[in-house]
Amino acid sequence: MTSTLTERYIAAVTKSLNPTAQDDVRTELEASIADAVDARLEQGQTQEDAERTVLTELGDPAALAAGFADRPLHLIGPRYYLTWWRLLKLLLCIVPAVAAFGIALAAVLAGGSVGEVIGQVVGITISVGVHVCFWTTLVFFILERTGADTGVRWDVDQLPEPAVNGVGRADLIASLFFLAIGIGAIFWDQFLGFFQTGGDPIPLLNPALWPGWITVLFALIVAEVLLAVAIYARGRWTTGLAVINTALAVLFASWALTLLGRGELVNPEFLDFVVRAGGEGFAQGQEASAEQGGVFGILAAITGICLVFFPAWDIIDGWRKARRAAVQA
Structure with missing residues (x-):
């Protein structure tokens, strides 16, 4: 063979x-x-057209070499793909949410503004999501190249139950x-109380919420x-029901966060009772952390984050069910 194109292609x-396989392949x-x-x-x-056509049909020499060497040209192949995808979805549902909660709590306790808290939560959540995707994919890439067995086997017991969109009795x-x-x-809580005080029951919710704010909650x-x-x-x-569900979740979160931020959600008498019941050590611990709002400041921050998280999850769940129902329809 004296053709320059052919020699270049084979090379x-x-x-x-x-090296032991090069002569046979050549x-x-x-x-x-x-x-x-x-x-x-x-x-x-x-001769020139025939040679060009043949070499073109053979395709990229790197792909042909991978075929001879039995090297995969995909990042994650079908053997590992479903396991990788299921694990990645599970981690993305858990890890960024946990990280966001921790960052939000730390930012609130540090006295950050609403904008600073949101900015830090969004930035860290995106960063954590990227890291989860990268490291999970890297692990499965290594498994793909080494041929290791993940031990995951499918059987009929793993078949999912029919999806229910929250419309059953x-x-x-x-x-x-x-x-x-x-x-x-x-x-x-208002009339009997949840906590034993040794005297008259002390409501957890602020009695001043009655009747106005409590009426809004009942509505x-x-x-x-x-x-x-x-x-x-x-x-x-x-879609309409999902919109209504979103509006109700936002209204509830606004109701609770407004009262929490103004210090009117929890009964002040109950907080005083907790301090007295905890004794001098509790009070000293509260004083030592006064810059961060004390023990109650920490509890308030956790409560506030929960009052954002649970309505947000309710909104997402409603839209997810509406989308699934639309697809099934």
């Missing part, structure tokens, strides 16, 4: 192969290229039950009841 294929390629070129010459093509009953428990807890609970009934009557989630 490009064999240069990355094991001989095989020379023979196959020569036969293909001869066949095209018989069809009336010129059991879901309606559960929603009404928990809302009724919430209303009962509010009345129990939101009634709206949640009507929403649950509407979802059951409609038979599925819709």
Whole structure:
């Protein structure tokens, strides 16, 4: 073979192969290229056109060399892909959320503004998500290249149950039950109390919330009841119902966070009782951390973050169910 193109192509294929295999591959390629070129010459093509066509059809020499060497040209192949994807989704649902909670708590305790807290949470959450994707993918890349066994096996017991979009009777009953428990807890706290004080019960919620602010809370609970009934009557989630659910979640979070931020959510008498019950050591511990708002400041920060997290999750869950219902429809 004296063709420059053919020699260059064969050299490009064999240069990355094991030296012991280069001669065999070179001989095989020379023979196959020569036969293909001869066949095209018989069809009336010129030597140059026939050679270019044959080499073009063989494709990228690096890809051909990978085939001879049995090297994968994918990052993660079908053997590991589903395991990688399922684990990655699970980690992305857990790790960034935990990191966001910790950063939000630290930023609030450090006295950061709302903008600073949001900025730090968004930045760290994105960074953590990127790290989760990178390191998880790197582990499976190594498994792919080494051929290690993950030990994951599929069987019929792993088949998922049919997806339910929160429209069954059991879901309606559960929603009404928990809302009724919430209303009962509010009345129990006000008139019977949850904590033994050795005297008259001390409500956890600020009695000054009655009747105005508590009426607003009851109105939101009634709206949640009507929403649950509407979802059951409609038979599925819709975009409109998801919008209403979002509005109710935002209103509840606004109600709670406004009162918490103004120091009007928790009964001051209850906080005084906790300090007295804790004795001098508790008070000293509170004084030592006064710059961060003391023990109660820490509890308030945790409560505030939870009052953001749970309504946010409720909003996401509502839109997820509405989207799933739309796809099924």
